[in-house]
Amino acid sequence: MKRRCQWCTEDPLYIAYHDHEWGVPVHDDRLLFEFIVLEGAQAGLSWLTILKKRENYREAFADFDYIQVANYGQDDVERLLENAGIVRNRLKIESAIKNARGVINIQAEFGSLSDYLWGFVDHIAKQNAWHSIAALPAKTEISERMSKELKKRGFNFVGPTICYSLMQAVGLVNDHTTDCFRYQEVKQLNR
Numbered sequence: 498m499k500r501r502c503q504w505c506t507e508d509p510l511y512i513a514y515h516d517h518e519w520g521v522p523v524h525d526d527r528l529l530f531e532f533i534v535l536e537g538a539q540a541g542l543s544w545l546t547i548l549k550k551r552e553n554y555r556e557a558f559a560d561f562d563y564i565q566v567a568n569y570g571q572d573d574v575e576r577l578l579e580n581a582g583i584v585r586n587r588l589k590i591e592s593a594i595k596n597a598r599g600v601i602n603i604q605a606e607f608g609s610l611s612d613y614l615w616g617f618v619d620h621i622a623k624q625n626a627w628h629s630i631a632a633l634p635a636k637t638e639i640s641e642r643m644s645k646e647l648k649k650r651g652f653n654f655v656g657p658t659i660c661y662s663l664m665q666a667v668g669l670v671n672d673h674t675t676d677c678f679r680y681q682e683v684k685q686l687n688r
Contacts, residue, residue, distance in 0.1 A: 499678045503630045510548050520683040522622055522668035526610040529667060530600050531561040534593045536663045537654030538584045544662075553582025558593060566597035592653035599652045614669065617643050622687040623670040633672055636661045 505515040523529055535554065539547045547554075557580050559565040577583065577590045600610050607613040612620075617639050627633050640661035647655040655663075665672045671687065673680040 500676055501679070502674050502677045506545065508545060511545055514544075514548055516679065519666060520668050520671050520673055520679065522686055523666075524609075524611040524615070526600065526604065527561050527563065529610050529614060530563045530566075530597065531555075532663055532666050533596055533600075533652075533655070534558065534561065536659050536666065537592055537596070538586075538589050539662070540589070540654055540656075540659060542584065547584075550583055553580070557583050563597040563600045566594055567601055569594045569597075589654060596652050596655075599647070599650050602650060614643070614663075614667070618664075618669050622668050624684055624687065625670055625672050627672060627674050628676070629674060633674075634661065637664075640664060 499516075501512070501515055505511055523532070531554075535547050535551065538550075538554070555561065557577055574587065574590055574594070578585050578587060583590075603610050603613045607616070623639075625633075636657035641657040643660040643664070644655050644657045647660070661670075664670045668683070668687070671680070671683045673683055
């Protein structure tokens with residue numbers, strides 16, 4: 498039996514996410530935007546709740562086409578508030594639209610959202626070596642700096658804890674615990 502990070506439950510959706518996505522380096526701007534939206538939506542909820550709604554989010558937010566989402570207006574906000582398949586929180590929905598606009602502005606300035614976000618770790622994933630989930634931080638100096646910078650650029654739902662979760666999800670840091678079978682695999686992906 499494979500040993501996984503202790504946070505991973507027996508839910509098949511969670512196992513698939515842990516085994517195939519969490520910590521894998523992401524450089525695609527659309528997928529990075531997806532994670533920004535989903536991590537923000539998760540605030541106050543469990544990640545499993547968001548994973549179960551992920552396909553609904555993809556449908557509701559044009560498969561995370563940030564250019565299309567950036568053009569959403571008040572009618573779209575009202576439509577999304579009626580969508581039981583996503584978290585129906587006005588602030589979270591409006592932040593997804595604001596954040597889409599932020600992605601476009603970052604691309605104009607830095608070339609890509611990927612270059613911008615990976616710049617926080619000097620374009621090299623940080624390899625941690627935690628022995629238990631109790632050792633994992635909720636935020637770091639880097640996630641605090643990322644949060645401040647994103648907020649300056651008009652992003653919402655990007656506090657330091659959300660930014661650290663984003664960093665973990667998209668592989669800016671490898672936070673698989675050292676006893677997890679994915680630890681070495683993800684470490685190899687970063688070479």
